[in-house]
Amino acid sequence: MSLPHAILIALTEKSGSGLDLARRFGKSIGYFWPATHQQIYRDLARLEAAGLIASEAQPGARGGKRLYRVLPAGLAELRRWVPLGEDGPPLRDALMVRLRGEAALGPTGLAATLHDRIAEHERKLAEYRAIKARDFGGAPSSRADALRGLILDGGIRNEAGWIELLREALRILESDETGPEVLRRPLKPGA
Amino acid sequence: MSLPHAILIALTEKSGSGLDLARRFGKSIGYFWPATHQQIYRDLARLEAAGLIASEAQPGARGGKRLYRVLPAGLAELRRWVPLGEDGPPLRDALMVRLRGEAALGPTGLAATLHDRIAEHERKLAEYRAIKARDFGGAPSSRADALRGLILDGGIRNEAGWIELLREALRILESDETGPEVLRRPLKPGA
DNA sequence: CATAACATGTAATGAGTTACATGATTAA
DNA sequence: TTAATCATGTAACTCATTACATGTTATG
Numbered sequence: 080m081s082l083p084h085a086i087l088i089a090l091t092e093k094s095g096s097g098l099d100l101a102r103r104f105g106k107s108i109g110y111f112w113p114a115t116h117q118q119i120y121r122d123l124a125r126l127e128a129a130g131l132i133a134s135e136a137q138p139g140a141r142g143g144k145r146l147y148r149v150l151p152a153g154l155a156e157l158r159r160w161v162p163l164g165e166d167g168p169p170l171r172d173a174l175m176v177r178l179r180g181e182a183a184l185g186p187t188g189l190a191a192t193l194h195d196r197i198a199e200h201e202r203k204l205a206e207y208r209a210i211k212a213r214d215f216g217g218a219p220s221s222r223a224d225a226l227r228g229l230i231l232d233g234g235i236r237n238e239a240g241w242i243e244l245l246r247e248a249l250r251i252l253e254s255d256e257t258g259p260e261v262l263r264r265p266l267k268p269g270a
Numbered sequence: 271m272s273l274p275h276a277i278l279i280a281l282t283e284k285s286g287s288g289l290d291l292a293r294r295f296g297k298s299i300g301y302f303w304p305a306t307h308q309q310i311y312r313d314l315a316r317l318e319a320a321g322l323i324a325s326e327a328q329p330g331a332r333g334g335k336r337l338y339r340v341l342p343a344g345l346a347e348l349r350r351w352v353p354l355g356e357d358g359p360p361l362r363d364a365l366m367v368r369l370r371g372e373a374a375l376g377p378t379g380l381a382a383t384l385h386d387r388i389a390e391h392e393r394k395l396a397e398y399r400a401i402k403a404r405d406f407g408g409a410p411s412s413r414a415d416a417l418r419g420l421i422l423d424g425g426i427r428n429e430a431g432w433i434e435l436l437r438e439a440l441r442i443l444e445s446d447e448t449g450p451e452v453l454r455r456p457l458k459p460g461a
Numbered sequence: 462c463a464t465a466a467c468a469t470g471t472a473a474t475g476a477g478t479t480a481c482a483t484g485a486t487t488a489a
Numbered sequence: 490t491t492a493a494t495c496a497t498g499t500a501a502c503t504c505a506t507t508a509c510a511t512g513t514t515a516t517g
Contacts, residue, residue: 080503080504081364081367082504084367084371085367085370088367088370088371088374091371091374091375092374096468096469097468097469097470098467098468098469108367108370110361111361111362111363111366111367112362112363112364112366112367113360113362113505114505115505115506115507116468116469116470117469117470117471117505117506117507118504118505118506120468120469120470121470124470139514140467140468140513140514141466141467141468141513141514141515142466142467142468142469142512142513142514143468143469143470143512143513144467144468144469144513145468145469154375157371157375158375158378160368160371161368161371161372161375161378161380162368162378162379162380162382162383163368163383164382164383164386164387165364165365166390167363167365167387167390167391167432168362168363168364169304170301170302170425170428171302171303171304171359172302172303172358172359173272173303173356173359174356174358175302175303175421175424176272176275176276176279176299176302176303177351177352177353177354178417178420178421179276179279179299179417179418179421180275180279180282180348180351180352181352181417182413182414182415182417182418182421183279183282183283183348183414184282184345184348184349184352185413187349187352187353188353189352189353191353191355192353192354192355195355196355196358199357199358200358222373222376222442223373223374224373225442226369226370226372226373226439226442227370227373229369229435229438229439229442230366230369230370230373232435232438233366233435234361236431236434236435237361237431240427240428240431241358243427244420244423244424244427247420247423248417248420251413251416251417251420271475271476273476273477287496287497288496288497288498289495289496289497304477305477306477306478306479307496307497307498308477308478308479308497308498308499309476309477309478311496311497311498312498315498331485331486331495331496332485332486332487332494332495332496333484333485333486333494333495333496333497334484334485334496334497334498335485335495335496335497336496336497
């Protein structure tokens with residue numbers, strides 16, 4: 080239930096339209112709280128109905144574009160919500176289920192999937208590192224910059240951790256596949 | 271949509287009743303694919319309707335206890351599913367949203383929440399390490415053990431990574447709170 | 462004017478969460 | 490026989506996802 084508050088924070092940082100927000104979610108807050116434009120429009124309507132934000136139509140723009148901004152009541156709600164405690168989100172990753180399945184069933188050909196997943200994490204890692212180098216290169220100039228840099232570090236460490244773990248998984252699978260069990264599975268065409 | 275397959279894997283490892291599974295989910299597969307007993311009963315019924323598992327009532331047991339076991343079709347479905355690829359799950363953590371809110375709004379009193387969250391991760395870390403020491407103490411005796419130990423390592427590294435990150439966040443917040451902005455907020459009673 | 466791109470929104474589906482409900486067995 | 494516990498199951502709600510739908514402005 081954090082999406083309305085994530086939207087409030089994004090609007091606090093900079094006013095914008097629904098699609099503006101959807102695009103910004105794609106490359107900032109969306110890294111740790113993803114949302115589609117449908118969710119964002121729905122919650123923008125709710126936030127406006129609750130009196131936390133206000134909007135006005137933009138006459139010169141195409142589509143029925145509306146500019147949303149945070150009202151004082153919205154800032155007050157944010158100040159109330161930000162320090163609240165809650166449990167951490169449960170870890171839920173199907174790849175761990177698959178690895179456990181591999182453990183239970185024996186070789187099933189999971190290595191190719193692991194390679195793909197490692198590549199995905201490497202791509203994200205490179206993306207985050209590029210942002211870090213571009214926007215947080217030197218010493219943080221403010222408390223807010225230090226916090227935002229830290230959040231980005233969280234993403235970087237997360238990706239790096241997965242890469243490390245999945246490479247170890249590959250070592251287990253591949254040492255096995257080149258070992259005594261090599262004949263249990265057909266060879267892949269490209270290998 | 272991995273829960274039915276997680277159930278199949280759990281039943282492959284050992285047959286059991288719905289509540290057996292719910293309990294085992296609480297301390298094994300549930301660490302990376304949590305599920306409540308309601309979800310498990312629902313999917314057990316679906317899996318049985320699909321012909322992947324079978325059950326028989328246990329006359330001597332209390333309640334309408336049923337023992338579920340995997341059918342050959344269920345094993346075949348697992349062999350099909352395990353190596354399938356998919357995107358990694360999106361990272362979605364409200365605490366990162368709160369940290370970003372703290373960055374946008376200034377001090378809001380998030381430190382206490384961070385302490386709680388760090389304690390939660392430390393508790394899980396100790397729990398996972400105890401399991402590791404108990405069940406995976408020496409060199410892995412089999413491929414399956416190596417994989418299961420690796421999955422557990424994933425949980426351990428994840429918790430340790432969060433602890434490290436959140437401690438850095440605390441340093442940023444607390445160095446700030448004892449610095450020039452100390453007078454902006456009331457002191458906490460216990461501090 | 463036809464088309465593409467922009468901007469907002471609706472509908473259907475499925476999963477997860479929480480609270481509650483039902484039936485059977487053991488134990489006081 | 491009453492209460493507690495075990496075991497299974499229903500119901501209502503919210504959220505996320507996907508596909509689709511509507512209207513507007515710029516471009517050729």
